[in-house]
Amino acid sequence: MAAWRAMAALGMLSVLIMQPSICKASAAHRQLRQDAEGDSVVSPKSREGAQEYLSRAEQCAALGGLMSVDLANQWACCPAFCKTCGGADGCDKLLGGKDACCPATIQAANLKCSEIKAPPCVLDAGGRIRGPRNPDPPPMGVLPDPFKEISDAKGGLEESDIPPPTELWGDCTETRLCQQGSVCRLAAEGWAQCRPELEMCPPPDVEDEFDCTIIGSSVHPPLKDCYKWGYQYSGTVLETRETTDSPWQCQTRCQMKDKCVGVNFISDQQGKCILMASTTGTEAKPGVGWLAAPKTCGWDRLTNPVQKDFALELWLSDLIGNMTLEEKAGQMIIAPIFGVPEPEVTLKKYSLGAMLWPPGFYREAKIWQVAAEMDNFYAAAMDKEWASGIPIPPLMAADAIHGHNNAPHSTIFPHNIGLGAANDSVLMEKIGLVTATEMVASGIDWTLAPTVATARDTRWGRMYESYSEDGYTVENIVGGLLRGLQGNPEDPESFLAAPHVLATCKHWLGDGGSWGGLTDGDTVAAETELRDIHSRGYRACIEKGGVQSVMPSFTGTNTIEMHGYPFLLTDVLKNTYNLDGFLVGDWNGHARSGNDENGENLPGCTVEHCPFAINAGMDMLMIGGDWISFINNTARAVESGEIPLERMDDAVRRILRAKARLGLIGPDPTKVKGKPSTRKPYAARDDLMASDEHMEVAREAVRKSLVLLKNNRHVLPLKRSANIFVTSRLIDDVPYADFLPTHVGSWALSWQAEENTNADFLYGTSIWKGLSDVVTGGGGAAMLSKNGSDDFAATGEYDAIVAVIGEERYAEAAGDLKENSLLHHARYPADLDILDKITAKKSPDTPIVCLLVSGRPVYVNQHLNRCDAFVAAWLPGVAAGLGVGDVLFEGGYDFHGRLAHSWPASPCQATVNVGDGQEALFPFSYGLRMNQGETDEVGYLRELSDTRCT
Known part of the structure; x- marks a missing residue:
């Protein structure tokens, strides 16, 4: 029976392959019909748009056209849409090299599509300019011309008549869908390509006048609230x-x-x-x-680019139908490796969906040795007597937060806060690929990353795990990283093929908005804030990356624990956002009953038993306890009807689907991967770890992440032949400037990383080493203070002083500031003491260049006043010195980074965010350049000393 089903499915696929556009159009048509008829959780705007689509489809059919969906998931009537092209000159090749019909606005300007090069926001994601929807739409294919007045007056248009975005909207800070007249303007790959010089945003007073929602597009303006x-x-x-x-x-x-x-x-x-x-x-x-x-303000329906394989789905149905309840329950568990002390015994008896390599394990091992350990777990699982006769190995997971950071000698990149400042989706794809390659070398095939939180409170201990306070920035960055980690979701041949791995977007939803910046706290927010600010990263995870797993947050939402929130887990994330992968829990997250007096938070749940979370939509639970009891308890709950069998089977299908896409199981045994150490050409290769090629990517990431906040008197760039004095406080008797563990931060070899030393990163380059290498190579000299600047001699022999200041290591709740202010010198007084000593001793003409290493923007007005130049270096990773050296000196790179998080103007301004009306010291997207003639100087700043905030 199984063979017959597979053959039938393959026959069906052959038909679909012959008519791909019809298949895709039909699928989109069916989905939009569901939305139009109310059979989905979508916003009123999306429902209205779907109804318009059906109306347009009827018009299209009357014209003899076919409603189709282009690569940007936008609908159009073909060929009727192109009837207004006006001959061959009207059609041209767009940036993607595809034939398209030039819209009327471009024809009026006597321009071809290919000639529209700047600003890049002129064309929408489908290469067309779209007009707004209105009650009486113009005939299909005819677009309004916003430049008609100019054209009539001059008898035609020149390219210069189309103003650049900054002239359209002036100095704006929002990052939204852009409009000019009745023409919608969209960045082709996200707004970041236009920022900051070409940023566009509509004035607030036109919000109600124009409506540019594009049906099926991956970019939407925020939906209005429904309160x-x-x-x-x-x-x-x-x-x-x-x-x-x-x-x-x-x-x-x-x-x-x-x-x-x-x-x-x-x-x-x-x-x-x-x-x-x-x-x-x-x-x-x-x-x-x-x-x-x-009940809900509505959520846009998303399009998942990963196409389902019908033959695989039939095969999975047969496999699941032949599994025991205990085997299914086991697939719904991820357990730490220390929770399986005798794998050759335990895994031969019990099914296990995944195993977690926690930070701190194998930190002294060679990569081939780690891969051999993964082989042991794999072999034990394959030796089990499976009811179906088909062995199912566990996924091997790790928290690859900023590189494969659990592994020794790995390429560790800047933490997310720095990558957000770089805001480069191409760079992110490189980082994802390097991370995946080093993971596969060690036998790991699943990362519990990236964190796509939109952090809104600087006191949060996970601030450095957030790319930005702005959801659109997060959205732009995440797509590139997912393509690097998982591969191209639109290409079945490369998606999840070696060296790609499974990724996990986390922590759904709103962890960056917790009240008071408390890790694992509670986010008090309107549904519209969750949707329009905090969910944007997940939109990219699904629509651009085809992510295969999502992890809910420890943070509650309006007092409801996310692991037990069926509306957001199932109705929104799975059914409306179209996640066809699986939901994986955080560490014992399903057992967090909270303090809900009404008993709605995960009622009856313990670590070993939690039907409520499973019924809410959780597919795989992370169990830091007796996972064997969980298997038995879950199987009994299905037998009793407490958990519907259909819910269990759906969870198992989602998990096994991801394993099959990764190649761990499948209907064709010849295409199934073997044990980790045999997965050539990447497996068990120590030479891939922090290779020269990989370190070059890390170096690029560092230099692009640096943000120049101050450059008075144009003291930067420094001369390569300069004599410099480098100073910093001491950490364990080692100068901070030469202490790589602080540059790397936490989530490196261990969780908090407190025990790390320079010996753990001998292959890395500290900031001191990077500076020293540049000047000694250029004929200059560098001196490193070994006693906190007491050895500084005011002899005038130094051309510049470089002070490296910053935070210590912390992770999660250990980094929460709570009632403490953002005042840096209250926590690290030695940094300011050193600057005061240097200022008192140095010549007035000797500039001080300050580098701040931190996981968040902090209040450093006192330090800024004592420094002539000031650079936010974030947590740069193992290539810290290489990237810093590339930028600080003549003949190198200019600064690239811009603030993705607003910089506080006072010690208690922890919740300043773009668009909220507050005045930051350095606003979102601020960042100076050395080589573009920027002359603004930072004057003397008021020095406040609040240490506690109410």
């Missing part, structure tokens, strides 16, 4: 809660109830939440204390 202040629903009350902190919490409670359709919130002293079973309309209520909101 009606000063109104209440009439209808049937489901439940009333007398004490509710916020309307957002009230709406969240509604989402936890199947029968709830909306809420009324009354902001009295305690906050009353009324859950509605039905609504018959709204009525105005005087004052501002009332709010009415539906």
Whole structure:
């Protein structure tokens, strides 16, 4: 029967291959029809757009055209769409080399599509300029001309008549869909290509006038909220809660109830939440204390680029149908390697979905030895007697946060905060590929990364794991990294093929917005904030990267634990955002019952037993405890009906689908990978670790991540022949400037990385070493202070002083500042003491160049006032000195980085973010250049000394 099904499926595939455009158009048509008819969780705008699509499809058919979907997932009527081209001259090759119909606006300007080179935001993702939707749309293919007045007056248009974006909108800070007149402008690969000189954003007063949502596009303007202040629903009350902190919490409670359709919130002293079973309309209520909101404001339906393999799905159905409940339950577990002390015994008896290599293990081993350890786990699992007769090896996972950082002698890149400042999607793809290659060399095939949090509070201990406070920046960066890690999701031949690995986007959803910046705290936020700010990275993970797994957050949302939030896990992430991979839990995250007095947070859950989380949508749980008991308990819960068999089978299918795409299992045994050490040409190769090629990528990442905050008197770049004095405080009797563990940060060989020394990174280059190599190679000299600048001699022999200051190592909650302020010298007073000593001794003409190594923007006004030049170096990694040396000296590279996180103007300004109306010291996207004539000087800054913040 299985063979027959497979043959039938292959026959079906052959038909689909012959008609790919029809297949894709039909699939999109079916999806849009579902959206139009209300059979999905989408926003009202998306539903309206889907209904318009169906109407346009009828028009298209009447014209003899076919509704199709282009590579940007935008619909068009073909060939009717191109009837307005006006002959051969109207059609041209776009940037992707594809034939296209030039829109009327470009024809009016007497330009060909290929001649539109600047600004890059002129064309949308499909290479066309789209007009807004309106109640009476123009005929298909005819686009409005925003430059008609100019054209009529001059008798034609020249390219110079189309103003650059900065002239359109002036000095703007938002990063949104761009409009000019009635023409929508979209960056072809994300807005970052236009930033900052060519950044565009609409003035706020046109928000209601234009609507440029493009059906099926991967880029959308933010949806408007759905909260009606000063109104209440009439209808049937489901439940009333007398004490509710916020309307957002009230709406969240509604989402936890199947029968709830909306809420009324009354902001009295305690906050009353009324859950509605039905609504018959709204009525105005005087004052501002009332709010009415539906169950959800709506989420855009996303398109997953990874195409399902029908033959594989049939094969998986047969495999799952022949597995025992215990085998299925085992596939739903990821356990740490120390939780499987005798794999040859345990894995021969029990199924296990994945195993985790925690930081701190194998730190002294060779890579071939690590691969051999992975072989042992693989072999034990393959020796088990499987009910189906088909052995299923576990996924081998690691937290590859900034490179394959668990592994000794690995290429460790800057932490995400620095990569966000670089904001280079091509660089990110290189980083992803290097990371994947080194993972495969050690026998690891799954990374529990990247973190795609949009951090909104600088006090957060995971701040450096966030690329940006701006969701659009995160979205731009993540797509490139995912392509490097997993391969091209639109190419089945390369996707997840060697040396690519599975990736995990985390932590869904809102971990960067926790109240007070507390790790594992609670995010108090409106659904629209979660959707429009915090989910943007996940959109890229799915639409651009085809990510195969997502990890929910330890952080709760409006007091609901994410591991038990079915609306966001299943309704949104799986059914609407179209994740066809699996959800993997964080460490015992399913057992976090919280302090919910109403008992809605994971009721009845323990580490070894949690039906609620599984029913909410969790597919694989990370168990730091008795995972064998979890297998037995879960199997019994399915037998009793507490967990539906269909839910278990869906979870197992999602996990096995990812394993099959990776090549660990599959219907063709000849294409299935063997044990890790045999996966050539990358397996067990120590020579791949921190190879010259890989270190060059790390070096590029460092120099692009550096942000120049101050360059008074143009003291940078320094001469290569300069005599420099390098100073810093001491760490374990080693100068901070020469102490690589602080440059690398945490999540390196171990979690907090407190025990790391320079001996762990002999292949790396400290900031001191990088500076010294440049000047000694250029005929100059460098001296490193060994006692915190007490050895500085005011002899005037130095051309410059370089002070390296910064934070110590920390990870997660250990880095939370809580009530402490961002005042740097309150935590590290020696840094300011050194600058004061140097300032008192040096010649007035000798400049001080300061490099700040940190995992977050901090309040350093005192330091800025004492430094002539100031560079934010973030946590640069093992190539720190190489990248710094590339930029600080004449004949090298200019600064590239720009702030992806706003810089605080006061010690307690921890929640300053782009677009919030606050004035930062250095705003989002700020970053000076040395070689572009930028002359702005940073004057004397007010020095505040608040150490605690209320």
